Amino acid sequence: MASNNPAPEALYVPNDRDAFGFGGDGGGETWDEWNPTEDSVRPVRGRHRVAKQRGGLARSSTVLGVGVIAAVGAGGIASAEGKAPVSISLPDLPASVTDHLPEVIKADIAPDSASGTETNTTPLSTAGLTTSSSGQGTTDAGETLRARILQQAEQQQAGADAEAQAAAEKAAAEKAAAEAKKKQDAAAAKEAAAKKKAAEEAAKKAEAERLAKLAASYSLPVASYTLTSHFGDAGSMWSSGYHTGLDFAAPTGTPIKAVHSGTVKSAGWSGSYGYRTVIVLDDGTELWFCHQSSLNVSAGQKVTTGDVIGRVGATGNVTGPHLHLEVRPGGGDPIDPMAWLQARGINP
Structure with missing residues (x-):
């Protein structure tokens, strides 16, 4: 390294004891004032x-x-x-x-x-300046600091933008999922309603087919009639205080038919019921045909649906010619004949 000329000598140079220009012993050394030129x-x-x-x-x-x-x-x-x-x-x-x-x-x-x-x-x-800054051509430290601050701000902004975008994408995904679930639920509800309707229609059809099949094996007791008394009607004319059967009013001599196939349990006189025929069905249900003018079957005889078993009359406790029909499941207490016939496809 080339040598330089020495700088102008100062008027005062501190000694070893006073490196900063003050006497180490406090002796009060003085020096001349230096006026630079x-x-x-x-x-x-x-x-x-x-x-x-x-x-x-x-x-x-x-x-x-x-x-x-x-x-x-x-x-x-x-x-x-x-x-x-x-x-x-x-x-x-x-x-x-x-x-x-x-x-x-x-x-x-x-x-x-x-x-x-x-x-x-x-x-x-x-x-x-860092080595990387110098390598990029940056020669000013202030510019380097400014660049670093701007870079950091850009990075923070980019991070915030990324978070906002992620949040927006998440919200959009959740909204899409909710809409998809709503559509799926609506479709499922619609499908369930369709299945229910189809099942109801199928059940209705099956019931109609069953009733039609039953109707083929069941028959009304008389072809032409008028319903005059129903099950449960109250009155003093009946010993129990209410009507226990269903009355089909018809002219005397009108044929009476077997409602369903079965076996004749009894056929003859039965007091207030007049001439009565009792048919037992396969399930044990008894059908009573009362107030007949004549009988066409006897006990133990097998009958099928539609067979003529007697004629309409006015025997026993009556006010006019009619057929009194009773339905007794298992030979016990009577039930409503109207409901029993309707359950088998017959509508009196």
Whole structure:
């Protein structure tokens, strides 16, 4: 490294005991005032030389070193844009200080091998620049800081946009799922209603077929008639206090037919019932045909649906010719003949 002319000698140089210009013993040493002139402060060959201090740090060196460190720590806030690089000489720093400095600053304050002084030729405008920033052509620390801030802001904005987009996509997916479920539920309800309707129609059809089949095996007891009394009608004419059968009024001699196939249990006179025929069906139900004028069957005889078993009359306790029909399941108490016939497809 080329040598420089020494800087103008100061009027006062602190001794070893007073590194900062004050007497160590408080003896009150004095010095003459120094008035700098243009010649005395002119730089020598573009660089300033400061003698290395071994006994302690000079005030100027200390302040300057702290300024450099502050500038670097602030990320290059101090900028010397457009100015020529300035050489900076620093005294030796204790190891306790240099060990904690960044590598880039350690390199800048490394001792000058030729002169034994620590020289920094890096412009202040580039302090705080990283290697990647320099490789990208960035030479201003302020611009680097600004770029970093903008980059961080962009990253944060991108993160916020991504979160907003994710939330919007989630909301859209949930809405689509809800709509799909609603449509699915509606379709399921519609399908269930259709199945229910089909099942009801099928059941109705099956019942109609069953009744039609039963109707083929059941028959009304008389072909032409008028219903005059129903089951449960109250009155003093009946010993039980109410009517126990269904009355088919018809002219005397009108043929009486077997309602269903069965076996004749009895055929003859039965007091207030007049001439009566009792037919037992396969399930044990007894059918009573009462007030007949004549009988055409006898006990033990097998009959089928539609066979003539007697004639309408007015025998027993009656007020006129009619057929009194009773239905007694298992030979017990009578039930409504109308409901029993309707359940078998016959509508009197």
